[in-house]
Amino acid sequence: MKMKFLVRNVLGLLSLATVMGSCGLGSSKGELTGVPGRKPWYHPQPFGTIYVPSGTFQMGQTDQDILGSMTARPKQVSIQAFYMDDTEITNNEYRQFVFWVRDSMVAKTLGNDYLITDDNGNERIDWSKKIDYADPETQTSLQPLYYSEQDKLGTGNAWDTRKFVYDYKWLDLQGAAQLQYKLKPVARKQFIHSEKAAIYPDTLAFVRDFTYANNDPMAQTYFWHPGFDDYPVVGVSWKQAEAFCFWRTNFLNQYYLEQGDPEVAPFMLPTEAQWEYAARGGRRFSSYPWGGPYTRNSRGCFLCNFKPLRGNYIEDGGLYPVKATSYFPNDYGLYCMAGNVAEWTNSAYDESIYTMIHDEQPDYEYNAKDDDAPTLKRKVVRGGSWKDVAYFCQTSTRSYEYQDTAKCYVGFRCVMQYMGRSLKDR
Numbered sequence: 001m002k003m004k005f006l007v008r009n010v011l012g013l014l015s016l017a018t019v020m021g022s023c024g025l026g027s028s029k030g031e032l033t034g035v036p037g038r039k040p041w042y043h044p045q046p047f048g049t050i051y052v053p054s055g056t057f058q059m060g061q062t063d064q065d066i067l068g069s070m071t072a073r074p075k076q077v078s079i080q081a082f083y084m085d086d087t088e089i090t091n092n093e094y095r096q097f098v099f100w101v102r103d104s105m106v107a108k109t110l111g112n113d114y115l116i117t118d119d120n121g122n123e124r125i126d127w128s129k130k131i132d133y134a135d136p137e138t139q140t141s142l143q144p145l146y147y148s149e150q151d152k153l154g155t156g157n158a159w160d161t162r163k164f165v166y167d168y169k170w171l172d173l174q175g176a177a178q179l180q181y182k183l184k185p186v187a188r189k190q191f192i193h194s195e196k197a198a199i200y201p202d203t204l205a206f207v208r209d210f211t212y213a214n215n216d217p218m219a220q221t222y223f224w225h226p227g228f229d230d231y232p233v234v235g236v237s238w239k240q241a242e243a244f245c246f247w248r249t250n251f252l253n254q255y256y257l258e259q260g261d262p263e264v265a266p267f268m269l270p271t272e273a274q275w276e277y278a279a280r281g282g283r284r285f286s287s288y289p290w291g292g293p294y295t296r297n298s299r300g301c302f303l304c305n306f307k308p309l310r311g312n313y314i315e316d317g318g319l320y321p322v323k324a325t326s327y328f329p330n331d332y333g334l335y336c337m338a339g340n341v342a343e344w345t346n347s348a349y350d351e352s353i354y355t356m357i358h359d360e361q362p363d364y365e366y367n368a369k370d371d372d373a374p375t376l377k378r379k380v381v382r383g384g385s386w387k388d389v390a391y392f393c394q395t396s397t398r399s400y401e402y403q404d405t406a407k408c409y410v411g412f413r414c415v416m417q418y419m420g421r422s423l424k425d426r
Contacts, residue, residue: 041262043419046252048093049083050333051423052278059276059362060354061396062285072398073354077362079277081422084270085413087324087335088232088343089244091223094201097244100251101166101199102159106131110141161200166243168250169194174365197243201235205408218320218408230323232341232411238379238403241269241344241412248414267414271363272347272380272398274415279337279383279395281330287394289330289337295390303327304339305386306393313386321386321409338393341411342385342401349378349400368403377402385409 028036045051060074107114107125116126132138139146139157146157172191179186201223206215222228223235236244249266256263270278283291290303302308302316304327313319318326321341329335348366357364368377378400384392387409391397401410 042425043264043423046083046267046416048085048087049416050086051418052079052082052084052274052332054081054418054422055079055277055282057277057280057284059273059396062287062394071351071354072396075354075357075359075362077273077277077357077359079274080361081418081420082270082274083416083418084274084278084332084334085415086329086333088341088411088413090230090324091233092229094233094236094244095223095229097166097247098164098199100247101164103131105145105164106142109145110138162198164198164200166197166199166247167194168197168243168246170246172367195239195243197240199240199243201233201240202237202406203235205235205406209408215408230325231321232324232336234321234341234408234411235406236410236412237406238269238344238401240406244412245269245414265417265419267416269344269346269412270415271361272345272382273357273362275343275345275382276395278332278334278415279330281332281334281337283331287396289334289395290328291331295393304336304384304393306339306384307387307389318386337383338395339384339388340386341383341409342381342388342392342399342407343383344401344410344412345380345382347380348376349380349398370404374402377404379403381410 056076056078058074059072059077061072062074104125110131114126114129114131115123117123142157145160145163147160151160152158169192172193176186176188176191203219203223206218206222222231223233245267252267253263279289280286281289281291283289287293288295288303290297295304295306295308296302305316305318305322307313308315316339318340324340325335326340327336330337346363346365348364348368350364353364366376379402381399381401382397384390384394384397392399401407
């Protein structure tokens with residue numbers, strides 16, 4: 001028995017040595033050297049983003065506002081570096097998402113000619129094949145995705161945009177973290193949630209948000225017309241913005257995987273702290289992103305798109321939303337962090353949360369369910385918009401909208417946390 005045990009162990013050691021040698025570990029000479037062959041890697045900067053360095057700042061009310069100081073009490077916090085979109089997501093950028101969802105639904109509807117089956121039997125879309133939307137046979141096959149005869153305005157086929165739905169799954173890290181000390185194994189599937197998001201912007205928000213106002217032309221043209229390509233997308237709910245971030249992450253990581261490179265951190269909506277830190281542009285105690293306590297420059301020109309004076313909307317150069325690169329950027333290079341359109345953040349809204357959040361990477365998240373009370377569906381929006389007075393454009397002013405609503409004055413931009421200490425480490 002002892003001899004068999006010894007032989008078995010010797011053979012096992014020899015096998016292990018062979019495997020280690022084949023992996024290159026044998027060259028370590030018994031020393032702890034780490035796994036060899038791993039190439040140096042630095043976090044690539046996503047197109048259209050600005051690097052915001054790590055830092056500490058005074059988060060909260062900086063103006064002499066008694067009521068504001070109750071919901072935004074000053075608190076010193078520290079933020080890890082991140083990449084942030086230099087503008088709000090524009091109509092044309094969001095349209096790339098809409099078209100991707102549309103084309104993927106069309107490919108699945110048309111079937112095998114546009115699908116690839118891998119070795120494991122999983123189907124995926126063959127994006128190398130172009131879809132001829134003008135082909136009569138293709139149009140016949142796509143009738144389920146068009147408006148019915150009763151819903152058409154003209155004679156041609158028109159997409160029923162209500163059917164543009166993005167399906168995705170996400171992992172509830174907060175829920176999983178609550179069970180980290182449980183000895184009993186827990187199935188991972190209970191933390192994996194499936195979502196379906198109708199992704200087409202609600203352009204009727206221009207009509208619904210304002211009573212007795214002639215906003216019909218904006219509702220009819222704002223999203224799809226090329227004249228508004230570089231304007232910030234609006235009419236997108238918080239849930240739709242979350243779906244966009246998830247799609248954008250997968251879209252980028254799929255490219256990296258095809259190149260043989262590692263994946264990167266996910267795109268997300270900025271936390272409330274990240275947004276304020278970025279909006280200040282390194283100016284700690286300024287009321288606005290440009291630094292001064294006033295909304296005009298030395299020449300008397302307004303510095304953002306909002307509701308100036310007693311309602312002279314056009315005085316600042318814009319009656320509705322303007323191009324996303326209008327006005328000068330702040331010191332980080334970020335455009336329209338005040339005015340134009342307000343922006344969704346990742347954070348849930350609570351009036352007293354500043355007294356409880358951590359001082360390192362602070363955030364307060366709550367994933368409200370459809371049947372939750374409206375109070376639990378409040379998400380922080382920041383920056384003010386073209387229809388707001390200057391107070392809402394201040395860097396510290398907090399406001400909210402409900403996550404399942406879409407407004408014609410709320411858009412968003414994405415962030416990606418930097419993977420490393422600093423960009424200078426290169």
